Amino acid sequence: MNPDSQNTPRYHQQHQKAINAAASVFAEKGYHGASTQDIASHMGIRQGSLYYYFTSKEAALEEVCLTALRDYVDQMEQISTQTQPLKEKLTAAIGAHLASYRANNEALKVHNEQRLYLSEEKREKLKALGSRYRQQLEDIFIEGVHSGVLNKTLDCHFATLSLIGLCNYWGTMLTRDPKLALNKITEKCIDFVLNGCLEQTN
Amino acid sequence: MNPDSQNTPRYHQQHQKAINAAASVFAEKGYHGASTQDIASHMGIRQGSLYYYFTSKEAALEEVCLTALRDYVDQMEQISTQTQPLKEKLTAAIGAHLASYRANNEALKVHNEQRLYLSEEKREKLKALGSRYRQQLEDIFIEGVHSGVLNKTLDCHFATLSLIGLCNYWGTMLTRDPKLALNKITEKCIDFVLNGCLEQTN
DNA sequence: CACTAATTCTATAGGGTTATAGAATTTATA
DNA sequence: TATAAATTCTATAACCCTATAGAATTAGTG
Numbered sequence: 001m002n003p004d005s006q007n008t009p010r011y012h013q014q015h016q017k018a019i020n021a022a023a024s025v026f027a028e029k030g031y032h033g034a035s036t037q038d039i040a041s042h043m044g045i046r047q048g049s050l051y052y053y054f055t056s057k058e059a060a061l062e063e064v065c066l067t068a069l070r071d072y073v074d075q076m077e078q079i080s081t082q083t084q085p086l087k088e089k090l091t092a093a094i095g096a097h098l099a100s101y102r103a104n105n106e107a108l109k110v111h112n113e114q115r116l117y118l119s120e121e122k123r124e125k126l127k128a129l130g131s132r133y134r135q136q137l138e139d140i141f142i143e144g145v146h147s148g149v150l151n152k153t154l155d156c157h158f159a160t161l162s163l164i165g166l167c168n169y170w171g172t173m174l175t176r177d178p179k180l181a182l183n184k185i186t187e188k189c190i191d192f193v194l195n196g197c198l199e200q201t202n
Numbered sequence: 203m204n205p206d207s208q209n210t211p212r213y214h215q216q217h218q219k220a221i222n223a224a225a226s227v228f229a230e231k232g233y234h235g236a237s238t239q240d241i242a243s244h245m246g247i248r249q250g251s252l253y254y255y256f257t258s259k260e261a262a263l264e265e266v267c268l269t270a271l272r273d274y275v276d277q278m279e280q281i282s283t284q285t286q287p288l289k290e291k292l293t294a295a296i297g298a299h300l301a302s303y304r305a306n307n308e309a310l311k312v313h314n315e316q317r318l319y320l321s322e323e324k325r326e327k328l329k330a331l332g333s334r335y336r337q338q339l340e341d342i343f344i345e346g347v348h349s350g351v352l353n354k355t356l357d358c359h360f361a362t363l364s365l366i367g368l369c370n371y372w373g374t375m376l377t378r379d380p381k382l383a384l385n386k387i388t389e390k391c392i393d394f395v396l397n398g399c400l401e402q403t404n
Numbered sequence: 405c406a407c408t409a410a411t412t413c414t415a416t417a418g419g420g421t422t423a424t425a426g427a428a429t430t431t432a433t434a
Numbered sequence: 435t436a437t438a439a440a441t442t443c444t445a446t447a448a449c450c451c452t453a454t455a456g457a458a459t460t461a462g463t464g
Contacts, residue, residue, distance in 0.1 A: 032234035150399050165371025196398030197352050
């Protein structure tokens, strides 16, 4: 394969199709449960032809995870740099997180559930992107504490991770049950994170 | 195999060992990523001999999930039927949940992450147990609302699922990072769930 | 249209997998 | 200790899987 044979429009288009097919198949069957045959069938080519677009099955998983994270981090970056009140920012962040699950973002599911099956080396690449995302979310919390909206004693790191855990949980639910209403879940998540469950005693 | 050859003490002991080995291997490599060879090696027998204890690899996964849930539901049952104030009950429930992760309860992790690879038929069996657990946790929330400790407008079902999502997230973290302190995480989870992040305005 | 480059295909090497049959061995019991 | 029952082993059938080589086809260009 010529080194720059990958610069044709068709290559880009098919490559993207391959990543989507891999995301879809990995999301449904898991990395080890899916075969390269499954991915090829899903995009209507033969098993062997897939290797024109991926150097290996593991490389396919890596690409799926990377694209998922990239889209995701970009979105978060936009939100976290906008100047708006905390609640709105948090709403935007949670909404974006959940919406991308509902938008059948299979790649995101694959990243969350399957990335551990990557070699340690490949996982390192993902970590950089992942922690950037986490940091931006954490910055929202920190800002909220400084502005006095959030509890002074809040452990922002813990809150950030908890919110991610919560969103991943409900994100999975949203992909699993199409009857769940995205905006209702989003609202409830925000209320849960901000107010907790206790009766306010004021 | 004689139908009641499974009533010897040795059979029970080895069967248990097999379930533990399967849990451990499935937890590390995932259901499809693990081979029956891996499980057999882990308990020091040959691959073929494993089939004296499991009728199939899938049956092994089912047994792992079932035992995990059974232990778990029993624990929750005890907690939810004790008469003590809400906060204590919730603390006990969260503590038990997280502690069983930290106690290297690999079976629980397998149940959460791998049960979708079971046939639908087998998953049905798990659902019954699972919803019993969820119901008991939800009862704690409902009781809290009635007694006036929790917010009157709280969606108890949503809160229950969110708590489960939160605990599963931190549970996974606890198994992944041995440096995390169980009691601190437990405390923080309770605080997060009860008070949320907002500054109280009283 | 002729020629080249890009894309896809077929075929296969070299593995690894589950599950089973029947032999060998260990354990329990009379 | 002999005998039966339970447990484990070896060997293997019958798959499925990844990755590659080289041929065939399709698309792009002068």
